[in-house]
Amino acid sequence: MSVLLAGTPHANRVSVPLAHRNGPCSPVRGKGELPRAEMLRRDRERTEYIIRRASRSRRLQDNNDAVSVPTQLGSSYDSQEYVATVGLGTPAVPQTLILDTGSSLTWVQCKPCNSSQCYPQRLPLFDPNTSSSYSPVPCDSQECRALAAGIDGDGCTSDGDWGCAYEIHYGSGATPAGEYSTDALTLGPGAIVKRFHFGCGHHQQRGKFDMADGVLGLGRLPQSLAWQASARRGGGVFSHCLPPTGVSTGFLALGAPHDTSAFVFTPLLTMDDQPWFYQLMPTAISVAGQLLDIPPAVFREGVITDSGTVLSALQETAYTALRTAFRSAMAEYPLAPPVGHLDTCFNFTGYDNVTVPTVSLTFRGGATVHLDASSGVLMDGCLAFWSSGDEYTGLIGSVSQRTIEVLYDMPGRKVGFRTGAC
Incomplete structure (x- = not known):
């Protein structure tokens, strides 16, 4: 992917604030807050689903050799609790996304998407028609073929409404789907990921993502923000610090730190x-x-x-x-x-x-x-x-x-x- 991180402060690292979803620093606070019993139910289901997936593979290999990353998407469950606000498009439109290291594809809800196809969210749906840098990924591209390797279908829709299609199967039964696209992603002042690959969602069947605008994928596969945001230096390196309380703020940092002596x-x-x-x-x-x-x-x-x-x-x-x-x-x-x-x-x-x-x-x-x-x-x-x-x-x-x-x-x-x- 020819994606560059432009204008990054400190040469190779950019930091994005993180907040607990229900804390006063969260843009989605008080919007559809989950009862404790429901949160625990979702969390247990997510854990059991991940462990079932992991239990299918009973062999671990130490990474002494080069890591081979297949062109497929991982799956996760939708009980995430920490959010970050980034800008998408040109001009940048704020999007509050759930932080998820368990999946790699970032996606947001996009227009057109009616009330029966999209869940309620705090901010307006992202409108790709208002962004001068938005572009759908062509069906015949390598990016589309790579994405399609891990999902149902060949990556292109038969009805012609979308170009390169994605569909994520979450363990809860939620199946966010839409058009695989690129646009500018703003992480902070002067820090812009050009041609960021993400999912522009038009159909979030059975999806419940608690008023957030989508998911920020930080998994290990090439679609992850961790790889896309730092193609020139520090690629595939990021860190996060999750705040202990709702009144405090943590951070998501992309790129390799200069000093790791405290780790x-x-x-x-x-x-x-x-x-x-x-x-x-x-x-x-x-x-x-x-x-x-x-x-x-x-x-x-x-x-x-x-x-x-x-x-x-x-x-x-x-x-x-x-x-x-x-x-x-x-x-x-x-x-x-x-x-x-x-x-x-x-x-x-x-x-x-x-x-x-x-x-x-x-x-x-x-x-x-x-x-x-x-x-x-x-x-x-x-x-x-x-x-x-x-x-x-x-x-x-x-x-x-x-x-x-x-x-x-x-x-x-x-x-x-x-x-x-x-």
Whole structure:
């Protein structure tokens, strides 16, 4: 793709603010806010879907060789909780998009799209006719053929209404579809991705994306913003820091940082037939500094990191050990009834100060991430982990990534963590 990042500050990096969807900094705050039970239901469905997909591939290969990225789209579930506002088109029109490292294709809802085909959103639908830089991707192009390799059909519609068509099959049954297109994407003052490839959506069947204008894809495949935004230097490198509360703001940074001395790194793994997932290999878990007795074989299929999933799900054996140790460390506080599938909840009524033990996750290469009360141990008084119901694959959700800058370096085949970043 001949896509260049123009006018990027600091030579090779640009930062976009991130906000929690329901926080005061979010442009979609208070618009269709989900009840807690519905959020947990969606989150559980997304996790189970991703783990089912991952369970189809039982072989991990270390990325010691060049990564071969197939021309297909990954799938994800629609319970993402963090948003970024970018500009699309010329002149740039604000679009508030859900951050998703679990999928690669960015898409927005576009005109024409009537109320029976598009879900309600806060901002007006993007109108490609008002953008001087908009262009549909030709059916006979390599870009269209590459996109079509992972979806139904040949990439071109038979009715002639669209040119190169896309259709994403989300696990919830949502099937956003439309025309594969290019336009200018503005990430910040002077930072413009020319000829950014994205989906201009005209039909979002059964889609519920909580008033956002679309999805910002940051997966591992070529359609990802991570590859498109930095074609000249730092390609395939980005990081994000998810804010801990609704009143704080995090960031999405594209390109390679100049100084990585504050990061701890672990190898990025690849599944043979599910290469769009960001997968890491845990080696140990500690609670309050005490190493849990978890056989190494439990982690043999690794864990997937996903910004669009809220809670973290561990392999059954690992979660059982974590739950036992965490309850023991929190023994002075009475247990509360389970909330949805969260079975380790506490009643803090009458307690002015609550001491929460640190949960430490150690990954291959010795990279250790310490999670405390602010960075993802508890959510609404419950341990923000649950059992995936699978003895092979786990998942690290957004709650366990809060305040931590997570750096994805695809060419370098590694993932880094910097604590206290936002």
